[in-house]
Amino acid sequence: MSEPITRLATEHYDELIEFLNACFNPPGDDFPGILPGCYQPDPEKMRCNYAIRRDGRIAAVTGVFPIEWHIGTTTLRIAGIGGVSTAPKWRGQGLMNRLMRHVTHATRTDGYDLSFLGGQRQRYLYHGWERTGTVLKFDITRTNARHFFYGDAPVAVTLEPFDGEASVLEAIRPLHEGQLLHCARPGDRLCVQLGHWFNRPLLARDGASRIAGYMVSSADGREIVELVGRDDDTAVQIIRARLSLDDLNAIEVSLGPEAIGLAHRLAGFAEYTACVALANWRLFEWQKVIEALLAARHRLAPLPAGAVVLAIEGAPTLRLEVNADGATCVVTTEDADVTENAPTMMRALFGPLKPSTTLGALPESARILDAWCPLPLGIPRQDMV
Structure with missing residues (x-):
């Protein structure tokens, strides 16, 4: 029977820091010194860490840290994933995969709009995170x-x-x-x-x-x-x-x-x-995220008018439009101009390459994407975890 996945509490703080320091060997052997805004002995911050225990000790852990991202008048909830680690003696036994499946479900359930994490691209692409943004x-x-x-x-x-x-x-x-x-x-x-x-x-x-x-x-x-x-x-x-x-x-x-x-x-x-692109991203609320970023891009430098319909595997079909009234993204039942899986569509919309480079030759009805994208997906290094 698999061990339960639990959220850590204040009394686990010293054990958590010892575990992370051993796994990552950070500069100065000081994980709280690297990210003091994330790792402190208080209940709220400790609950961000999901762990699997074996033999009474932490065997694997993953942190989910909430970030509020303001884009004009829109606020998006980002789940910053960090501290993904497994003790050397328990590696290769699927603990990280269990934790990643668990936190993916938790971030959806808790109402996050999107998520990012650092790390090797293919390792996290298995779980739906793709290297994108600019x-x-x-x-x-x-x-x-x-x-x-x-x-x-x-x-x-x-x-x-x-x-x-x-x-x-x-x-x-x-x-x-x-x-x-x-x-x-x-x-x-x-x-x-x-x-x-x-x-x-x-x-x-x-x-x-x-x-x-x-x-x-x-x-x-x-x-x-x-x-x-x-x-x-x-x-x-x-x-x-x-x-x-x-x-x-x-x-x-x-x-x-x-x-x-x-x-x-x-x-x-x-x-x-x-x-x-320096981070791996995953979208949960595609319509909300795309509309906020398309509107921001239009406000930063006015975009040419046009519309395109995108079908994204595992997400609603979306109509993106820029007109005299602004920039919008809405769910639609129209036929799609472009159909793609989620990771590829993220790279097409958020870069760092142009959509036509990522997707290949675009149909005439979708060529406006090259004038709109990449959309401005990216947060400062100081907000990453």
């Missing part, structure tokens, strides 16, 4: 900046460490929440989230010492994983200021797919650019 990456050197901005005014912002001071936190909160797409970080969660993955937040001030934005750099300082300025010009100034620090000769800037204006600026002088 992150925009720009490699920028001091030489790029020196030539491109030659003759311009000096850098107009200065950077300083952010220590979580309450007044500063409340000053940057409107910048974070003012983004068209952002994950909720209520209360002190904003401060905690900025330090996830051992990354380092830096505060930007203008010449009048006013807060102009913030950035989060990787632990080694070589990547900007989150960048928010009061406008795109300020964000570029923050990048230039970061390049002037230390003996750093180059940085990589990662942006979400919604950062169209800033991406346009950086593409003008970056040495290298790339559009990549």
Whole structure:
């Protein structure tokens, strides 16, 4: 008889952390240090972890961490899957598969709209998660900046460490929440989230010492994983200021797919650019997710009018339309222009490649997809688990 799958409680905290540290061997042997917003000895956070026990000890565990994703006026519930692990002595016995089937059912039952997780693509494709979405990456050197901005005014912002001071936190909160797409970080969660993955937040001030934005750099300082300025010009100034620090000769800037204006600026002088998928995603509420992201894409840069009907294996048939009134996605009984399985349809809609590259030659009735997609599926590194 199979062992039951249970949700962990506060009294299991030390055992859970010891188990995760042993399985992942994280930097500093400190799983709570990597993700302090997820791993704390309180009931709500501990209940996020589903476990199978053998011989009185945790044998396998998987975490399901709730995230609120705001897309304009729409809020989507994301299930962030993390900490998927099995003790070495119990590997190869199907424990991870049991847990993944269980959490898939749990996320559906609990009303999540979509889910993401990291890890090897095919391993999780068996369970319905596919590598898709987009992150925009720009490699920028001091030489790029020196030539491109030659003759311009000096850098107009200065950077300083952010220590979580309450007044500063409340000053940057409107910048974070003012983004068209952002994950909720209520209360002190904003401060905690900025330090996830051992990354380092830096505060930007203008010449009048006013807060102009913030950035989060990787632990080694070589990547900007989150960048928010009061406008795109300020964000570029923050990048230039970061390049002037230390003996750093180059940085990589990662942006979400919604950062169209800033991406346009950086593409003008970056040495290298790339559009990549860094997470595995699965949709549960296709109509709700697609409508929110299609409307966001239309708001970021107006899309050409048109309509297309998609039949998705295991989901309702959907009509996507852009017209003078906006962008919509509704369930329909119309004949489909394109029929595909769920993983392939996710890649067609959310990238990182164009639909015609993913699907091959599109019928004339569906060619509008190349003008609309990829839709902006992707959240910042600091919100991943």
